[in-house]
Amino acid sequence: MRILFTKLPAPLLFLLLLPPMQLQGTFSNFYLLPNFTHQEFENYIYELYGTGPTRPPSKRKIEKIVLAEEDWRPLDDPEYCSQGIRLRNVQYKMRCVQYHYFLKTTYEMLQKTCYNTVVPCEDGTDGCKKSKEAIEGVFCQLIEGTDMPNCDYESSYMHGYVLITCRWNNATREFIPHTISNMVPQT
CATH class of the missing domain: 3.10.130.10 (Ribonuclease A-like domain)
Incomplete structure (x- = not known):
């Protein structure tokens, strides 16, 4: 089955054209703020959504x-x-x-x-x-x-x-x- 790109909505077409993102573990290569280090970002996510003690x-x-x-x-x-x-x-x-x-x-x-x-x-x-x-x-x-x-x-x-x-x-x-x-x- 072939999908015609012209029949897809623009946002979906845009997503198909983007290179794939690599996410390893918990948001490993994804930073909300440029000043966050990798470990600080993971600690932030864990503190926000974790269920146990944060530190x-x-x-x-x-x-x-x-x-x-x-x-x-x-x-x-x-x-x-x-x-x-x-x-x-x-x-x-x-x-x-x-x-x-x-x-x-x-x-x-x-x-x-x-x-x-x-x-x-x-x-x-x-x-x-x-x-x-x-x-x-x-x-x-x-x-x-x-x-x-x-x-x-x-x-x-x-x-x-x-x-x-x-x-x-x-x-x-x-x-x-x-x-x-x-x-x-x-x-």
């Missing part, structure tokens, strides 16, 4: 999105969460996170907590570690919005023991704080 835990990530900055705002400021989450770009696939914690402590204290004994997490599963020292923090609960940057949060000052999960990092051969599960009030 291994890191000190930099905890410092960027969890640790409260000294003298930025008082921890009891009602706008702490809404402003802090926007400023630090805390989101999941450009969607508002349901809750978040900012902690006034050091990374070293959180990492030391990773070596404490296992306690039940807030949801009842084992796997959390409880800090030995009470710390200050802010609990952020989403009250309005679904997509960044239109997320509004209620800020609640807290003082107590933090429950965290930790993950092993093969590169550094140490436990890295991963997720803040809860804060238990000091009694």
